[in-house]
Amino acid sequence: MELDPRGQRFAAALTSIVIALVLITGWGWLALAQAAVFAITAWKPRLGPYPLIFRALVLPRLKKSTEREPAAPVRFAQLVGFAFLSVSAGGYLAGAETLGLVAAACGLLAAFLNAAFGLCLGCEAYLGIRRLTGRNAETVRNA
Amino acid sequence: MDPVGLSAVAVVLVAGVGVGLWRRRVDGRLRPVAPAPVPVDGAVEQTGGVEDVQEIERLDPALLARLGAEPGRVTLLQFSTAFCAPCRALRRISAEVVALLPEVRHVEVDAESHLDEVRELNIWRTPTLLILDADGRVTRRATGIPTKPHLIAALAALLRSV
Numbered sequence: 689m690e691l692d693p694r695g696q697r698f699a700a701a702l703t704s705i706v707i708a709l710v711l712i713t714g715w716g717w718l719a720l721a722q723a724a725v726f727a728i729t730a731w732k733p734r735l736g737p738y739p740l741i742f743r744a745l746v747l748p749r750l751k752k753s754t755e756r757e758p759a760a761p762v763r764f765a766q767l768v769g770f771a772f773l774s775v776s777a778g779g780y781l782a783g784a785e786t787l788g789l790v791a792a793a794c795g796l797l798a799a800f801l802n803a804a805f806g807l808c809l810g811c812e813a814y815l816g817i818r819r820l821t822g823r824n825a826e827t828v829r830n831a
Numbered sequence: 832m833d834p835v836g837l838s839a840v841a842v843v844l845v846a847g848v849g850v851g852l853w854r855r856r857v858d859g860r861l862r863p864v865a866p867a868p869v870p871v872d873g874a875v876e877q878t879g880g881v882e883d884v885q886e887i888e889r890l891d892p893a894l895l896a897r898l899g900a901e902p903g904r905v906t907l908l909q910f911s912t913a914f915c916a917p918c919r920a921l922r923r924i925s926a927e928v929v930a931l932l933p934e935v936r937h938v939e940v941d942a943e944s945h946l947d948e949v950r951e952l953n954i955w956r957t958p959t960l961l962i963l964d965a966d967g968r969v970t971r972r973a974t975g976i977p978t979k980p981h982l983i984a985a986l987a988a989l990l991r992s993v
Binding site for chain 2: 693714757797800801814816
């Protein structure tokens with residue numbers, strides 16, 4: 689499966705705005721809603737609410753582009769976002785406001801870097817995490 | 832309106848712009864690899880060396896063989912993961928460069944299935960590109976996507992010196 693990278697940038701921009709609103713209002717339910725958006729997009733990128741908005745409202749106004757990117761990095765990034773925003777929602781709704789704030793701020797940083805610079809923090813952290821935790825796949829097979 | 836939340840947004844945006852600009856500057860730069868420090872008691876072996884050539888440690892041929900990049904040719908050794916959109920762009924650029932310079936070989940390694948080698952070569956991010964000379968020395972190293980002209984220039988210098 690492949691996706692239009694412009695749709696991802698658009699979704700990241702919308703995500704940044706929503707998370708900024710979460711931080712400013714401290715509204716836990718909004719964080720939960722954003723977590724749900726992440727979950728749906730990670731599960732089925734084409735059914736994600738922001739990509740749907742992109743295809744309905746933005747894509748018809750853009751020039752055609754054949755550039756596509758693989759869906760796997762995007763889905764992984766959405767999962768990372770889901771983790772941050774569920775922790776944030778849990779924090780705000782349970783009264784642990786600091787936890788909610790810090791988790792949402794992490795999510796905002798990742799979404800903003802993606803929207804403004806096309807950087808995918810979660811994707812880059814992936815190898816680092818695997819390095820720390822994982823064993824060589826070949827070694828595992830040979831063992 | 833939560834003043835703490837508002838300042839958190841401001842801090843994150845400023846930090847984000849900083850990180851983004853820094854990464855834009857550093858990304859894809861083909862850094863020359865510093866020669867490995869020569870141990871003092873090993874200096875005797877160096878006497879016959881050409882003085883102009885800085886001695887860079889050769890990678891263990893067994894390690895290179897495990898990555899499918901046996902020494903013998905100038906090699907673009909690319910480390911990728913499945914969750915890495917720029918890796919694909921780098922694959923395309925490398926393929927174009929190899930088409931122009933047939934002496935050069937492009938080897939792409941799935942970092943996830945070679946974690947031991949990834950640790951040994953100190954690779955943290957994908958894509959990471961190592962330029963190996965024919966003897967299996969890492970001469971340059973880039974994280975992110977180098978430009979095609981920079982890549983060709985670095986390789987041309989290496990091919991000339993052979």
